[in-house]
Amino acid sequence: MKILSKQWWQMTPGALAAKLKTSLDTGVTPTEAKKRLEQHGENRLETKGSLSPWKLFFSEFADFMVMVLLGAVVISIALGEWNDAFSILAIIFLNAILGFIQEYRAERSLDALRELAAPQARVVRGGVSLTVPAWQVVPGDLIHLEVGDRVAADLRLVKVMGLEADESPLTGESMPVTKTKEELDASRLELGDRKNILYAGTTVTRGRGAGVVVATGMSTELGKIAGLLVKSETGLTPLQQRLDHLGKILVFICVGICILVGIVGLWRGENFRVMFLSAVSLAVAAIPEGLPAIVTISLALGVQRMIKRSVIIRRLPAVETLGCATVICSDKTGTLTQNQMMVTTCYLGAEELTVTGNGFEPTGEFCWRGKMIDPSFGGKGFPDVQGMRLLLSAGFYCNNSNLVKDEKTGKWLLSGDPTEGALLALGLKANLKKESVKRLAENDFTPERKRMSVLVNGHGQRLMYLKGAADLVLNLSTRIRWAGREIPLQNREKQMIMKIVESMANRSLRVLALAYR
Structure with missing residues (x-):
């Protein structure tokens, strides 16, 4: 498989389509896809075969x-x-x-280390949307992606709607990367800076989009890494x-x-x-x-x-x-950690809740002032039971990710954003169920808005839940729950909340604020 180009990120979508002789609306034709498969080879990684x-x-x-x-x-x-x-x-x-x-x-x-490749892909060929095995993907294919999809080949994005991707298998960066469809000026960019490129083996954690395949098989960035392994001498x-x-x-x-x-x-x-x-x-x-x-x-x-x-x-x-090694330096994501987040601390007014557990596993305990409480049975003993349920519900229902238990391994697998996965696991620990609430409307997270909100109908009432950056949510809010009741949000409360946010950030915690109306 020949390397097609190194400057795809510099091209406009129109120039990209012309270069690859494809359409941004209808993709390549099935006949052309077959020719390109013969020309460029299957979209597979060559790995050093294990000895019998x-x-x-x-x-x-x-x-x-x-x-x-x-x-x-x-x-x-x-x-x-x-x-x-x-x-x-x-x-x-x-x-x-x-x-x-x-x-x-x-x-x-x-x-298990050879399972990064996507099993299939949704392509548009001749104007018809098809699901094909990933090995049949060819340069010029138009691929549509949604939350949870694993990318089958290196893509130049041409449509983006709040799309973020987990690139930790390739770059080691644990936080999802926000993507764009706009062309970039620089002729030389590191992998993590190519914001309009999606790489094979990475996963869409938020939003949706479409991209044109610019490299397959061993010509992808993942393939280049596999090539180094194949050539390595023992x-x-x-x-x-x-x-x-x-x-x-x-x-x-x-x-x-x-x-x-x-x-x-x-x-x-x-x-x-x-x-x-x-x-x-x-x-x-x-x-x-x-x-x-x-x-x-x-x-x-x-x-x-x-x-x-x-x-x-x-x-x-x-x-x-x-x-003989005394110090091992390693990128932690995927090696020293599993790229799984977990909610460990919640603040509701002046009250602090600590949460135990293990990654995305929906098991753990809620503790308040050294005592265990059970939100699934009313949270008896906590001074603001209703507020606690609203807090957990905001994170659970204002959420576009999914946690699914793998029946073979017994592990809980995330389809979506790691932060949202942590909020889902938190809600499941309190026995919340998605089917008990109907979503009526949604304003998805974007880099500009820095927040997400949903309108839901459940338990006989309509509520809007919102999550986002703490300072932003604080500026949008007018009231706060305090000791079991709602009170006006004054400067004194805002200063106290920002001190709590700063304290949590100093403990290397990722901080989100949740609100409702």
Whole structure:
């Protein structure tokens, strides 16, 4: 697949369509799509194929020290020393089995890292909207995207309606990126600065839009990363180098002993056959046949300890290299964290609620002044039960994301924005249900408005919920809930609220304000 261009972000939508010979309304024709699929190839990532179990097992015998031991087995058999031969063989196979089990597990565990590609895409071809497998996407295809969609190829956006994308799999940035359809002037831009480009493997977290495919397969930014993995060479670790060196020294010493013993024996007039067998037996005895097994067992124990800390080690000898590390610098998103947010603190008037839980899991406890309260059963003991329900409802219903439980893994998966996912999990902890409220109207979040509002009808009344930046919501509000009642919002209350906001921000918390009318 050839790289098509590097300056798509500079082009106007019209110039882009002309360059790729496509239409911004009807896309390419089905016939043209078929031609382009043959020309550019399938939209797939080339990954280094995993070794088959048999190849993985026999690769354990490629070590130089193991080869020396195999040579000792052959000599032992030739000399009729069957007990020695079987003992050495047992050690060799034990060593191979231990290494195979560990590396086979690592190979299987890495399969999950190859699932970034989107399974399908909604394309427009010849004016007809179709859902096609992602591997059939071609340059020039017009793709429509909504919240929760995973991007199938690199796109130049031509229509945007409040669209944001999670680019953490590619850039490591945990916060969603706001996208635009406007062309950008700079000829050289970092990935995170190309605001009118959507990348393969990223996810739409808010809004919707449409884009024209500008790169597929290995020409995408994700494909370039995969290409580096395919081309990477596996070298010997320092431990393997030292063991190989030790094996060669042992071979040299053993051969020297054989020659020396043979010469001395012949000089003393001993029988040649007797001296030859003695020299060879001595050489075999000098080889430390238990060394590879001891090394493998030690490394395997180290790997098991690291697995308990969620560290995947693909090759056993890498444990020794990692053991020499004192500091590991890593982009935290997706490596040290899971890019999952969780509501930990809520303020209602002057009252603070703390919330426990684990990411998007809808389980946890609400605590107030050291006491547990249960919002799903009326929040008994809290001074403003109605206010607490309104607070939770505002975050839960003023929300365009979805949390779905994966029946296979039991994990809760988010389709949408991580912040909204945290608010959904908070509402589910209080047993809120989306189907109990009907949405009548919506003003979606935009970078200009910095807020989202919805009009809903539920429980016999109409309410408008709003969420957004704390200072903005505070300036729009005229009243505040305080000790179970509504009071006018005066400067004194505003100053106190901004101090709370500042305190939460200093604790590295993301702060949102919620309101209703």
